[in-house]
Amino acid sequence: MDADSFRVRGLGSEEMEPYQLTATQVLEKFKDGSLTIEQYARSLLARIEKRDDAVKAWAYLNPEYVIQQAKELDAVPLEKRGPLHGVAVAVKDIMYTKDMPTEHNSPIYKGDEPKVDASAIMTLRHAGALILGKTTTTEFASTTAGPKTSNPHDATRTPGGSSSGSAAAVADFQAPIGLGTQTGGSTIRPGSFNGIYAFKPTWNAISREGLKVYSLILDTIGFFARSAEDLQLLSDIFLLEDDVPPPTNFSVKGAKFAVLKTMVWPSAGPGTIAALEAGARILKEHGAHVEEIELPPSFDKMPEWRHIVMQTEARPSFLAEYRVAKDKLAPFLVDHVENGQKISRAAQLEALDGIARLRPEIDEIAGRYDAILTPSVVDEAPVGLDFTGDAVFNAIWTALHTPVVNIPGFKGENGMPIGLSLVAPRYHDRRLLVVSEAVGNIFKSEGGWKKQIHD
């Protein structure tokens, strides 16, 4: 590959390699003819070749097939191109892709190649996306036992999970866009650990047909990107719409933010404590109204209920694998199917209905602010690849179905990235992204963590 020699003029004065571009930036290059999709693909493949030994983000990637797709996309005339034409997308390996295997990081599905696209993949391909390959995941996106993937910023640390590969690939400039999912904290947590934007839209705003199911009422598709702008692009493609179109002139000055530590705040480490304090301070310094709030006592049972819902919904989800190959299934999933915790149906329904009652309540609370600012993680990415980290701060919002964006910008005691979450009421996704872009720009310049391209 000779892509190393190919350079394009970036947005600033420095020269940028094509692989460094965001989706929005690369689309401009395709449109003005300064870059072909094949050149772009070769640049990404060269980047991947250079970095894969260190990061290991891919479960499946066929460079020849990528180039073949790129050539086919180059052959499409400009006027027939979709809104994502030529943009490379990294796909978590629990989503069906008709031209690649889908293995769920499970020996049960080793080499399995369902000839079907997940609904989201079908939509992305129609928009012109270049499906680059499949990215690593924990087993069925369900465990915290990491795959082989390393954090691009420190190879001794986890990139988080379960969407490990998609987050690491985007953070490491191996792809501009990554697809993930979140049942506990599998999108927002790796977003924070890798210092990139991560977006968990409102539950069921995007179809999950063709994805491995863990918990029907919790699973949510999510996105990784290196800019808030790119998340808006994806939201257009997936037809995310608020009742009221988001403001075009949103300013942090005069905006209202709630700082919410939540009932799991005792889990927060020094990095997150410092980041939340700094985030609130920076927003105030920029003229925002910032007030600390607490969740009403009705939310006290949330963590316990969320746990019950996830475990009990896993029973039907993994029954087939349990029947066919119990010995190849993670022991804790076997335990879920067998209901080893002896969770009664009454307790399951109490949890399911209890959380359902809290959803309009949190909408009402969040609706008083431009966004809620709350932790994304307990701290920096921990050392070691075995454990992908704690989802305790994310799980609340997953269960409440609200949109969440991880805003990168801070760093911990070891210089690793730490993000903060912005939360809005359900189906206020587009407004949340506008707020996220404004807040993200401020955190980027004042939060202390800088985007890094590692050699």
Place this chain on the structure above:
Amino acid sequence: MDADSFRVRGLGSEEMEPYQLTATQVLEKFKDGSLTIEQYARSLLARIEKRDDAVKAWAYLNPEYVIQQAKELDAVPLEKRGPLHGVAVAVKDIMYTKDMPTEHNSPIYKGDEPKVDASAIMTLRHAGALILGKTTTTEFASTTAGPKTSNPHDATRTPGGSSSGSAAAVADFQAPIGLGTQTGGSTIRPGSFNGIYAFKPTWNAISREGLKVYSLILDTIGFFARSAEDLQLLSDIFLLEDDVPPPTNFSVKGAKFAVLKTMVWPSAGPGTIAALEAGARILKEHGAHVEEIELPPSFDKMPEWRHIVMQTEARPSFLAEYRVAKDKLAPFLVDHVENGQKISRAAQLEALDGIARLRPEIDEIAGRYDAILTPSVVDEAPVGLDFTGDAVFNAIWTALHTPVVNIPGFKGENGMPIGLSLVAPRYHDRRLLVVSEAVGNIFKSEGGWKKQIHD
């Protein structure tokens, strides 16, 4: 095929063809060696060959492949057989089967053959099921525009839908077990129209992974059978469990039933009015306590809310097909994706949350009785194949997530079958099946409609 010449001794004194056996009955024959799976398969295929011109229940059926599967199943030693070994199952053509096409009755998926099994199919195959073929459905199990299938009891009438083929095949003795789904009334309504048992378990008690999604919060997998016993068999395979094991000595005498006409009772035709009256009377005559109840006013908005939930959840579900081939999608699905009804997100959430609040309420009400007796349909199956009928009585229970069994037994003014629904609180599926068996036996002998095998 020479299966016509093969006859086995039935449960009574009459001789029965193998195709006439229920799943439970045929399993006995396999076990005692009086019938091979190949003989059974040939009997079913002969029945299908004889009747297919009239009923047209199948979207895909390959007789040679059926025989091949049967031979392979015959080769498995008795001690290695699963609980459904050799039992033929008809599969609605919106469920992925790795060895057959899945076309959803949509031109978009014509000839499509995803190489993957839906979770439920994987579980059934592991239990030894003989997957006979794919049965007709309305487009994506979403419309009321019928497929080619006729009601086995009157070829001029609809078998109902959307699970048209599975219901007709079971009623016509072309398969003992049929798989359906229900988003509005797609399992219970065809059960009633065809005079067979139909079972919609508690929502999400069985995985829907690998099924076309219409509405995530409404879609439910369902079963057709010609006996309540067979539904118990399926419930074992799918690990349906109540908190309290169902009684082994349930008797209608002394049992408590609520008769519930619901807020949509004005839709009921003479056949259903008579059936509900007769059903209540017969239960009373058998010593049951029967009282008529009404839903509290909090349920008044149910029909409207249910409609809103279904329409708004269809937006993400059909976005991919809309993007790829809008012109090949039913106009009302295009309208759903485009939100032609201008349903606001606020209205969507009010409906979603409103129904969620009613679920524990109905559990509490239903929990006071052994079952609620309520209509399955507005009346007999209407004449014509274009319209699969009204789901108004079913849609309530689908949205409330309660288990429902259609009990056949009555007939309308034109001699066509009419069933009644029994409803229990969520996750009381096994108890409901025990009650259904007892009630079903009484309705069968006194309700006026007799099982018919048409030539």
